[in-house]
Amino acid sequence: MLIEVTDAQKLVSPAYDDSSTEAQIAAGFFARHRRLHEAAFGGHAGGGSGSSRRDGYEISTDRARLDVDVVHGFLRTAYWSRGIPLETVKRAIAHSLCFGLYAPGGKQVGFARVVTDEAVIAYIGDVFVLSEHRGRRLGIWLFETVLSNADLQALRRVELATADAHELYARFGFRAFRHPERQLVIERSAEELYRD
Ligand SMILES: CC(C)(COP(=O)(O)OP(=O)(O)OC[C@H]1O[C@@H](n2cnc3c(N)ncnc32)[C@H](O)[C@@H]1OP(=O)(O)O)[C@@H](O)C(=O)NCCC(=O)NCCS
Numbered sequence: 001m002l003i004e005v006t007d008a009q010k011l012v013s014p015a016y017d018d019s020s021t022e023a024q025i026a027a028g029f030f031a032r033h034r035r036l037h038e039a040a041f042g043g044h045a046g047g048g049s050g051s052s053r054r055d056g057y058e059i060s061t062d063r064a065r066l067d068v069d070v071v072h073g074f075l076r077t078a079y080w081s082r083g084i085p086l087e088t089v090k091r092a093i094a095h096s097l098c099f100g101l102y103a104p105g106g107k108q109v110g111f112a113r114v115v116t117d118e119a120v121i122a123y124i125g126d127v128f129v130l131s132e133h134r135g136r137r138l139g140i141w142l143f144e145t146v147l148s149n150a151d152l153q154a155l156r157r158v159e160l161a162t163a164d165a166h167e168l169y170a171r172f173g174f175r176a177f178r179h180p181e182r183q184l185v186i187e188r189s190a191e192e193l194y195r196d
Helices: 005-009 022-041 068-075 086-094 138-147 166-170 190-194
Strands: 051-054 057-060 097-102 108-116 121-129 157-160
Touching (some): 068 108
Antiparallel strands (some): 051 057
């Protein structure tokens, strides 16, 4: 079922109340995005594929529609994945919940990818809108659509990493780790991994 997501977006409530507890914020966050999802995808309970439209643009979770060359074309020059091989992008797509953003006419112009167990935790990455299509609130719509996906509700933890878009993601409730000293990670840079 397709509906105008502008209707769904009316369900987004204003910024979070700083006085709320973390649990209240999280509960409100997921309830809000659950309502967004139901408005966008007609209450579709499962994950699978779904799509929503706005101003001729479309967001779809149908992995088969993705233009892997567009995704790779962007990611191989992105600051976080410079030089990433096509085969690595294909493998990542195959094992992720993916969201393609399509322009009127069907060309893919944006992407987001979620690595998740669909129960406890999700990591959102590789988010982009091609430069010719930026500044039309498509990035916000894409992110809202990701967060309202039925399979991403009631998670304890949703993570992402960003070098410069902290303010953008703060609108959705993301903040720096409260206890960074408790966070451990094994990291290898794109330069180290993907150099010729
Ligand atoms: C980040 C990105 C997806 C945003 O897409 P977009 O369609 O241009 O974004 P929107 O039009 O929905 O932007 C809406 C708002 O977010 C703000 N915004 C966009 N990119 C931002 C950034 N990098 N940092 C802070 N704010 C940002 C816009 O200024 C706008 O603010 P406003 O509501 O005050 O006018 C896009 O700029 C992009 O692909 N960037 C390169 C890849 C990237 O950095 N991805 C994120 C990695 S974590």
